[in-house]
Amino acid sequence: MPSEFDLIRRYFTRPTRHTLLGVGDDAALLRPTPGMELAVSTDMLVAGKHFFPGDDPRKLGHKALAVNLSDMAAMGATPRWVTLSLALPDADEDWLKGFAEGFFEIAQTYSVDLIGGDTTCGPLNLCVQIMGEVPAGMALRRSGAKPDDEIWVSGHLGDAALALAHLQRRIELAPEAVAACLPALHTPVPRVALGEALVGIAHSAIDISDGLLADLSHILEASGVAAEVRFPALPASIFLVARLHEEAARTCLLAGGDDYELCFTAPPSRHEEVMAISRELTLPLTAIGMIRSGTGLRLLDAAGQEMKTGAMGFDHFA
Amino acid sequence: MPSEFDLIRRYFTRPTRHTLLGVGDDAALLRPTPGMELAVSTDMLVAGKHFFPGDDPRKLGHKALAVNLSDMAAMGATPRWVTLSLALPDADEDWLKGFAEGFFEIAQTYSVDLIGGDTTCGPLNLCVQIMGEVPAGMALRRSGAKPDDEIWVSGHLGDAALALAHLQRRIELAPEAVAACLPALHTPVPRVALGEALVGIAHSAIDISDGLLADLSHILEASGVAAEVRFPALPASIFLVARLHEEAARTCLLAGGDDYELCFTAPPSRHEEVMAISRELTLPLTAIGMIRSGTGLRLLDAAGQEMKTGAMGFDHFA
Numbered sequence: 001m002p003s004e005f006d007l008i009r010r011y012f013t014r015p016t017r018h019t020l021l022g023v024g025d026d027a028a029l030l031r032p033t034p035g036m037e038l039a040v041s042t043d044m045l046v047a048g049k050h051f052f053p054g055d056d057p058r059k060l061g062h063k064a065l066a067v068n069l070s071d072m073a074a075m076g077a078t079p080r081w082v083t084l085s086l087a088l089p090d091a092d093e094d095w096l097k098g099f100a101e102g103f104f105e106i107a108q109t110y111s112v113d114l115i116g117g118d119t120t121c122g123p124l125n126l127c128v129q130i131m132g133e134v135p136a137g138m139a140l141r142r143s144g145a146k147p148d149d150e151i152w153v154s155g156h157l158g159d160a161a162l163a164l165a166h167l168q169r170r171i172e173l174a175p176e177a178v179a180a181c182l183p184a185l186h187t188p189v190p191r192v193a194l195g196e197a198l199v200g201i202a203h204s205a206i207d208i209s210d211g212l213l214a215d216l217s218h219i220l221e222a223s224g225v226a227a228e229v230r231f232p233a234l235p236a237s238i239f240l241v242a243r244l245h246e247e248a249a250r251t252c253l254l255a256g257g258d259d260y261e262l263c264f265t266a267p268p269s270r271h272e273e274v275m276a277i278s279r280e281l282t283l284p285l286t287a288i289g290m291i292r293s294g295t296g297l298r299l300l301d302a303a304g305q306e307m308k309t310g311a312m313g314f315d316h317f318a
Numbered sequence: 319m320p321s322e323f324d325l326i327r328r329y330f331t332r333p334t335r336h337t338l339l340g341v342g343d344d345a346a347l348l349r350p351t352p353g354m355e356l357a358v359s360t361d362m363l364v365a366g367k368h369f370f371p372g373d374d375p376r377k378l379g380h381k382a383l384a385v386n387l388s389d390m391a392a393m394g395a396t397p398r399w400v401t402l403s404l405a406l407p408d409a410d411e412d413w414l415k416g417f418a419e420g421f422f423e424i425a426q427t428y429s430v431d432l433i434g435g436d437t438t439c440g441p442l443n444l445c446v447q448i449m450g451e452v453p454a455g456m457a458l459r460r461s462g463a464k465p466d467d468e469i470w471v472s473g474h475l476g477d478a479a480l481a482l483a484h485l486q487r488r489i490e491l492a493p494e495a496v497a498a499c500l501p502a503l504h505t506p507v508p509r510v511a512l513g514e515a516l517v518g519i520a521h522s523a524i525d526i527s528d529g530l531l532a533d534l535s536h537i538l539e540a541s542g543v544a545a546e547v548r549f550p551a552l553p554a555s556i557f558l559v560a561r562l563h564e565e566a567a568r569t570c571l572l573a574g575g576d577d578y579e580l581c582f583t584a585p586p587s588r589h590e591e592v593m594a595i596s597r598e599l600t601l602p603l604t605a606i607g608m609i610r611s612g613t614g615l616r617l618l619d620a621a622g623q624e625m626k627t628g629a630m631g632f633d634h635f636a
Contacts, residue, residue, distance in 0.1 A: 020355060024540070025460050026392035026525060027359035027450070032350040037338060040433060041345035042447060044403040046440030074344035085362040085445050115358060122364030123441035127403050129360060132345070142343050207344060222342070 011100040016113040028115035036133040039077035047124035061102025068130040073195035074207040076140040077132030087122035140205035145223035149265035149291040158237035159184035161256020205264035211255035229289035329418040334431040346433035354451040357395035365442035379420025386448040391513030392525040395450030405440035458523035463541035467583035467609040476555035477502035479574020523582035529573035547607035
């Protein structure tokens with residue numbers, strides 16, 4: 001069986017673009033850009049929890065990095081460097097080859113250098129840490145939302161949750177809907193360009209990994225504000241629109257995670273600039289409500305009446 | 319059961335000292351010191367592989383950070399920021415409390431900020447990533463060793479391997495020896511001050527995590543040089559000295575990992591400066607051999623005859 005060092009060399013050593021010293025020493029070395037702050041985030045993905053053990057390793061390689069790129073997007077940071085730690089039940093070369101291909105494909109798309117990591121034997125576990133740069137003082141924090149800000153969401157919500165619900169047999173989808181929704185679950189597209197464009201425009205941002213209501217609530221809590229969200233304004237997945245009378249479908253929309261769209265707030269005076277970003281990126285951006293003073297999140301129906309919200313989010317130990 | 323967010327708040331949110339934004343947003347924010355390079359390293363520890371599932375969580379908290387601090391030491395970097403990702407089979411609060419205590423105790427000792435992380439449910443897995451700073455161009459790389467450099471080792475070697483061999487019943491130790499060796503295995507002391515002091519003096523460095531011969535070989539390979547190591551000069555653990563005729567004892571000395579001492583090379587002209595550092599830090603530093611041109615590592619006995627080396631290191635998939 002090839003050694004750890006062989007595996008690292010074979011699959012995880014690629015030329016870097018903006019790194020002084022990459023994989024192969026006690027630490028990597030990099031030179032941060034003067035005047036920039038460093039944004040640092042990490043995500044751990046566990047088999048049976050965040051993915052199925054038999055999932056396509058190539059898609060898993062994509063997703064492991066995509067969810068971290070999404071955190072950079074939510075800060076308005078430009079992703080630059082990443083480390084990858086892997087615990088593997090065995091040194092399955094086919095799996096490693098596929099995983100590395102998926103990982104490096106998206107790394108190249110976003111010009112991110114893999115600078116180090118660790119490989120060990122154990123129950124399948126992927127831990128990625130990412131570092132990005134953002135102009136000093138300009139990062140999009142959760143705590144910046146202000147009363148009268150508009151609340152925005154990118155893309156459409158619910159595709160990933162629908163795909164997962166289908167795989168778990170909680171919802172039945174037509175084959176064409178499955179085919180359309182699965183990529184959102186397996187190969188999400190991080191909104192990096194959107195995050196960068198929102199620097200200086202948005203007051204706050206978060207990525208939707210735990211579900212819209214849960215993630216928006218994090219903004220409200222961090223900012224000490226309340227929100228009114230118009231349910232009919234929500235950009236639901238086209239596969240959800242016709243079935244929003246079903247509780248399970250509403251849950252996908254409001255509390256489904258894993259879409260990795262951005263939720264952000266910006267003053268109404270910047271409305272046109274946000275719409276211009278939408279056109280430039282050919283990415284739907286939808287105003288779904290307003291930040292208010294006070295506390296709590298009110299979901300309003302078409303008549304302006306408050307709706308009951310069910311499951312508010314996704315907790316890893318619940 | 320408390321939620322993930324509650325757990326993070328309760329056990330892993332502490333004031334930071336040199337961080338703009340710590341735990342609680344999509345990413346942490348920090349401002350690198352102008353003129354410094356960033357050294358980045360990560361280690362993943364798996365139950366049953368790097369520690370026993372029943373190990374004292376407090377000591378595990380210490381060790382998870384210590385092994386990463388040791389990587390900073392090996393680069394000559396000053397550790398500054400760390401992230402921690404945990405997969406836990408269940409939210410065992412006693413375990414988390416102990417782990418956090420051990421982790422923050424050593425974090426405080428070395429003035430390292432915990433700036434973020436992830437908590438999830440899964441087979442016990444600890445992944446730590448550390449970032450440190452080193453003056454631009456001055457990091458201690460593995461690739462800098464030059465012919466005629468002296469090869470040095472800090473502290474004593476073999477205590478941790480002896481303790482492990484005893485726990486695994488491969489070697490029998492007297493109770494007082496067990497008591498003296500176990501701390502090396504469970505609560506190793508990273509040689510951070512030594513690494514910092516060697517900047518500008520040493521040509522190359524590595525920390526001894528996989529065993530002296532294996533780790534020194536990494537320096538030789540990266541630097542394209544050979545080495546002669548004098549076996550009688552090796553600073554063996556006092557519990558090994560009397561039994562170096564035993565193969566198992568020699569293996570602890572030459573191929574035992576986990577001591578987290580530094581192995582480094584420096585030109586003979588800096589010999590006195592290295593000795594002065596030893597006195598200042600009250601840490602034994604021992605010259606064990608010389609770098610030569612060519613390839614390979616020769617181990618010499620008291621008569622200058624080449625000795626056979628058995629197991630050269632520790633491979634995570636071997």
